[in-house]
Amino acid sequence: MSNDKVIIADKLTKRFGDFTAVDAISFEVNKGEIFGFLGANGAGKTTAMRMLSGLSMPTSGKAIVAGFDIYRENEQIKRNIGYMSQKFSLYEDLTVKENIRFYAGIYGKSNQFIKEKTERVLRQLHLSAEADKLVKSLPLGWKQKLAFSVAIFHEPQLVFLDEPTGGVDPVTRREFWHMIYEAAASGITVFVTTHYMDEAEYCNRVSIMVDGRIDALDTPQQLKKTFSASSMDEVFLKLARKATRAAD
Amino acid sequence: MKQFLSFVKKEFHHIFRDLRTMFILLAMPVAQIIIFGFALTNEVKNSRIVVWDQSKDAATTSLINQIEASNYFELDREIYSANEIETSFKKGKVKLAVIFPPHFNEDLLHFNKAQVQLIADASDPNVANTLTNYASAIIMDYQDRITNERKLPYTITTEMRMLYNPELKGAYNFVPGVMAMVLLLVCTMMTAITIVREKEMGTMEVMLVSPMKPFRIVLAKAVPYLMLSAVNITSILLLSVYVLDVPINGSLVLLVAESLLFTLVSLSLGLLISSRAESQQTAMFISLVALFLPTVMLSGFMFPIENMPLPLRTVSNIVPAKWYYSIVRSVMIKGVGLHAVWKETLILAGMFVFFLGLAIKNFKIRLA
Structure with missing residues (x-):
């Protein structure tokens, strides 16, 4: 395999009984890329993402994540990826610092590393003054940015963001994407699912899942051209209308 | 780690x-x-009782004294008619009535047999049960003492010991x-x-x-x-x-x-x-x-x-x-x-x- 591919999926399939949630998807994600993973609810995005992040075993197919096989090298994959869920997953009853310490701790980082990096991250987030405040006292936008910083704190090769901007106002969303660009510039590959089509425009490449299959995969510009659409919104609607599967 | x-x-x-x-x-x-x-706790202490003593003789006085002396009972008052039993129960404080028929001591001495009636307020069955047990035990105790004085030829006395928890x-x-x-x-x-x-x-x-x-x-x-x-x-x-x-x-x-x-x-x-x-x-x-x-x-x-x-x-x-x-x-x-x-x-x-x-x-x- 080549070193500039962070994800290589080959006919990756997941069945639950008779139901094929993910139907032989194949795609590649390059290092440092911001990869948009789109699809209507129930299209199979979450299942695909769970397989790639080691939360779920595929029924068939192959995949290499961060250079490791998802069947055999689950442990190494886990060390090299980060994950942020749509719920932000911070502990509201812990302080900002304690949250960082905890997540860095379960990745086995040294105290020295945690201490130095915590200060740097808090300064970047302008959260130094709030370091010892409980997370529940922070506004939603700050929680979201903190959650992202926590997800990449251990410096993974790849970070999965599962609808990271749900319920956040447009200004904060823009600031958040700024953080995503910075992470990508520092070499972290970003794999992001979203429902906001304007966000899809920010991605380097976008894949659109329909009924468990990837029906389109290209740069936003190219997709708009192929589907002769003026926006990603239109592209998405054209594809999603073909879906036969009911959304969950 | x-x-x-x-x-x-x-x-x-x-x-x-x-x-x-x-x-x-x-x-x-x-x-x-x-x-x-x-x-x-299942223990019942200082329950109020009424006594209807129709004999007023040496035996009943002695028995009443013993009942009163125990920790379990406290004499609320004496009563003088059957009607008063229920009225005292209905007031709620009294849980047990002890009734001695007339000629208690005489019956005991001449016929070797006397009766005492215990009437309990069984609206709480557990308490009623415990109280009648306690009262019977005190009466039995009294009986044992007078039998000993008179030396009946055959007696079986039970002696109980509660192992591991003597005070229950x-x-x-x-x-x-x-x-x-x-x-x-x-x-x-x-x-x-x-x-x-x-x-x-x-x-x-x-x-x-x-x-x-x-x-x-x-x-x-x-x-x-x-x-x-x-x-x-x-x-x-x-x-x-x-x-x-x-x-x-x-x-x-x-x-x-x-x-x-x-x-x-x-x-x-x-x-x-x-x-x-x-x-x-x-x-x-x-x-x-x-x-x-x-x-x-x-x-x-x-x-x-x-x-x-x-x-x-x-x-x-x-x-x-x-x-x-x-x-x-x-x-x-x-x-x-x-x-x-x-x-x-x-x-x-x-x-x-x-x-x-x-x-x-x-x-x-x-x-x-």
Whole structure:
């Protein structure tokens, strides 16, 4: 395999009984890329993402994540990826610092590393003054940015963001994407699912899942051209209308 | 190991920051033992009685004096007609009426047979039962004394000794029961709820993506509760010995070891529940209905298992608290060693392995 591919999926399939949630998807994600993973609810995005992040075993197919096989090298994959869920997953009853310490701790980082990096991250987030405040006292936008910083704190090769901007106002969303660009510039590959089509425009490449299959995969510009659409919104609607599967 | 420690530390933060959790974990066991030890007791003291003495002779006076002299009864007043019995019961304070027919002493002396009637307010059957027993015992005692004076040719006297609990104190029964309840509550319910909370908040998912092994995660969640249980075991035992005067007759080491074993069973049950429940409410509901009720009803602590119908007796065998309760009573009150409770110990150990295995299997299925 080549070193500039962070994800290589080959006919990756997941069945639950008779139901094929993910139907032989194949795609590649390059290092440092911001990869948009789109699809209507129930299209199979979450299942695909769970397989790639080691939360779920595929029924068939192959995949290499961060250079490791998802069947055999689950442990190494886990060390090299980060994950942020749509719920932000911070502990509201812990302080900002304690949250960082905890997540860095379960990745086995040294105290020295945690201490130095915590200060740097808090300064970047302008959260130094709030370091010892409980997370529940922070506004939603700050929680979201903190959650992202926590997800990449251990410096993974790849970070999965599962609808990271749900319920956040447009200004904060823009600031958040700024953080995503910075992470990508520092070499972290970003794999992001979203429902906001304007966000899809920010991605380097976008894949659109329909009924468990990837029906389109290209740069936003190219997709708009192929589907002769003026926006990603239109592209998405054209594809999603073909879906036969009911959304969950 | 470092992962594990940062996890345990975080778990203690959760516990110490939440006053309600702290209260349930540390104050409730103490409150329970005190409530059960002092308030819930079968002993009846200073019950008010009325006496209708139609004889007024030496024998009745002496008997009434004896009844009054006991701790159990206090003479409310004398009455002079049958109607007054019910009127005094209806006022609520009086629980027992003692009625001597006319010529009590004469009957006793001439026919060797006299009658005394006890009428109890059985709207509370347990109290009525206890009171009539106490009163009969005092009357029997009086009879014994006069028979001795007159030397009847054949008499059988029963002499009773209550071994292990000579004063028939309720606390001897409640302390082992409360220990079982508290450990179950702390370990099972709290562990289940705290794990399910992580599922609800989405933090569980993030941890499962981390290099931390699922089994380690649940283990790290259980450790703080194991430690708090050790604190609870200590405080309950201290309270029982120094406040409730319940002795520890057997080996303290064995008692603590058995308690830790029961804690492990409870923890594994908590893990099992958390692997199935999707919301905190479900977890709490399952813990209360499937565990707490059987523990109270079927462990032998409230109701004797020997008196239950066969199906219930059979069911009681799968209630872990039943075995633990029996162990604690044997070790703490009777003072026996491991040789007397090895069977129960083995059953608890088996339950621990079984529940833990099932819990781990369930977690794995979730991940597949």
